[in-house]
Amino acid sequence: MVAIYIDHLYKSFTFSRGWGKHRKQTNVVAVDRISLNIPCGQAIAFIGPNGAGKSTTIKMLTGILHPTAGKAMVLGYVPWKDRQSLARRIGVVFGQRSQLWYHLPPRDTLELLARIYDLEPKVFRQRRDSLVERFGLNEFWSTPVRKLSLGQRMRAEVAASLLHEPQILFLDEPTIGLDVLAQQKLRNLICEWNQQEGTTVFLTSHDTGDIERVAQRVVVINHGQIMLDAPVSELRSRYLNEKILSVKFHTPIYEFPTLQGVRQLEVMDFGLKLEINTRLIPIEQVISQILQIGSVADVAIEDPPLDAVIAHIYNQPASEGLSL
Amino acid sequence: MKALLNYLNLAIAYVRLNWNAHMEYRGAFVSQLLAMLLNNLMWVAFWGLFFTRFPVLRGWTVQDVVTLWAIAAAGFGLAHAIYGNALQLAKLIAQGQLDVWMLYPRVLLPHLLLGQMNATSWGDLLFGYGVYLGFVHPDMVHFVWFIGLTISVAALFVGFSVLTGSLSFYIGNASALSDQWRMAMLTFSTYPGTLFDGAIKLLLYSFIPAGFVTYLPVEALRSLSWVHAIGSVIGSVTILGIGIGVFYHGLRRYESGNLINMRG
Known part of the structure; x- marks a missing residue:
């Protein structure tokens, strides 16, 4: 079964500059007719340099942005039309945006999320206890988020996004700013969730460790276009x-x-x-x-380090697609 | 009905969470609340002094002006103690911070508005009810009408904040414009509605709809007039409806953003 289906998805932004007769409109293409199929249960790394179109793609797939053209279905829903229904089935973690209340402990945010997702009290307690145990939240369960380390906060963020048992987990740079140990811990947890619960993972990251540890497949996007779509295991050995x-x-x-x-x-x-x-x-x-x-x-x-492989792919001009 | 109850439960959960977040800095919260109470009391004292020299102002007595201040403050306070994000809407849109709210399985606007509590609004709310009970000494019927009209005025303020804040969808950062427009609304909301005629009166029922605070609700309370009460409610519902319409029309132009931010 297909979790995410994308067909010629296109998004451009229009900017206006100047005044009166000198006012000009500039059209910037963020995502340029990309097509992609992701089966249920797969962990995919969607990578690319800054400004490549990764976040814009995630925002279209989660219903935040409307595309300029093209089609997309996520779990059978058109994200920008069925945003509310889709939101019950997906979890999203933005590494640079928090859904936790800054001045309150993670416990309070999870209680609020239970209300938002209309979870039965008994179901909520079961899921909460399971997440607390598996993500090791006990040590800071009652500590205000502002006093947590970044690693603890990100663990709480991911746990919060899994409370309603989403079928797809979108992760936008979840390990950004984390130390090596915190990165490893978080990667293991995401991996575990993907393999044991069958949750589809759609990950964007600049960290090759995330890609190697978490993903089975890597899609490289640059200049808004897909440059490469390949299994992670073959990326190094076959590409360079x-x-x-x-x-x-x-x-x-x-x-x-x-x-x-x-x-x-x-x-x-x-x-x-x-x-x-x-x-x-x-x-x-x-x-x-x-x-x-x-x-x-x-x-x-x-084989050469994955960083070198990815840097090489990023340096390819927009017109040169790569395939394995 | 089920959906409404569900939403009320959610609203209560948000109020409790926001309250707890403010209680993390209770000194700051209490001082803001007291400062607002004091500020409002000074204005009422000023009107009290005024009416010692001129007992009637275009048919209004000091009791009517106190009622006006009570309704305006309680309505504004109720609106933003619960829907505190209404005051932040222009900034949230301009900085692309609606993203987080769009990821929840809830109707966007009523959910988003619950996200923050404005501390000083509790001062307004306390002042409004305190001054009405303390100075006007209403009977039970008047008090029940007061509660109903307060809710109507709160809906008006929320609608007006949503309307002005949603301008960010169209002109970029409308924070300053939204603040100015809202200040104009607040300023006109504290002067007796009978003071203004002609073009200004027209203005007060259109671009700055303070007439739905300063005249109709007060007249409704003075004589328990259903006509004025219904007029007040219609005005509030209309402004709220326009605000919601402008918000959802503008939402199609929303461009998100990448600002790093935290909630609460």
Whole structure:
């Protein structure tokens, strides 16, 4: 079953500048005819540089903004027409906007949310207790939100967005500003919810850790267009033709021959780090060269960091779509 | 009926939550409340002094002016003690802060308005009821009418705040314009309705609809007149209806925003 269906979705904003005869209207395209299908239960990372159109897409899919053209269905609802019905079935967390009352403890906000979503008292108590336990909210359950750390606040935010058991969870940069431990904790919780409860996750983030840990599929948007749509597991290995080869020797080495498609990143007495373009030279040819220059103690072949892959994709011009 | 009860329950939950949020800084809350009470009392004292020199002003006595102040203050206080976000609407729209409210399964405007409580409005509300009971000494029937007319005036103020605040959909940041317009409404709402004639009277039943505060409700209370009471209610419902219409018409132009913000 399809959770989110998007067909040529388009959104532009019009800005006016100047006065009288000099007044001019500028049309800025935020989302440019994107099409996408997301099955129920999938965790998708929807990524792109600032201004790429991510937040505008989320806002259209949650019914906040009307598109200029195109179609979208979320759980069978047209978001901007059936906003209220859809709101009962989705949860949204904006990393930079809070739904918690700043001066009150998370407990109070959850009680209010139970009223907003018309939850039966018994159902509310069960769900609240389960969320408190799974998200570890007990330690700050009665502390005003203003006194919580950012990590605690975000855990409470996500828990609050799950109170009504949404079928889709939209997360807009949920780990922004969090330290490494808080990020890990939050990612694990989102992942757990996706896998155990079958909640569809639609995540935007600039953090590659979020993408690798949480998502099964990555969609890259830039200049309002989809640049790439691929499984996360294949993104690194299939997209870039570069491999990083690290070698340790038993004895010192003095030089490594210059080969086309091989770049020396690091040269030490007992080691080498090379970047190999596998389109230009097979990796076994490089290894055979290495074996000729010294006695090898250890070899490691790695894919380049995901950050590098994503940066490469972001740098593609708008017209060049990428596919795997 | 079920929907109305459901909404009343939600409104009570919001009032309780907003009240608790204010109680986190109870010193600030109480001082704001007392300052508003004092401010209103000074105005009533001024009118008291005035009427010692001129006992009747175009047919109105000091009791009528006190009734006017009581209705205006109680109506304004009731409106914004519950619907405090009505005063913030222009800013919320201009800064794209309606997003959070649009993610809930509730009718947008009545839900959004509940989101904040205006502390000084409690001062107005207390003053309005206190001064009416303390100075006018109404019988039970007059007091029940007073409550009804207070609710009508509250609806008028909410409608007017929504109407002026919704201008942000059309002209960008209408906060200053909205504040000025509302101040004009408030200012005219505290002078006897019988003072104005001609073009100004027309103005007070149209662009600055203070006539629905300063004349019709007071006349209704003076003589328990259904005609004036119904006129007052019709005026309030009309302004509220226009406000709601302008809000939802403008909502189609809403462009969201990315301001970092917290609630409460």
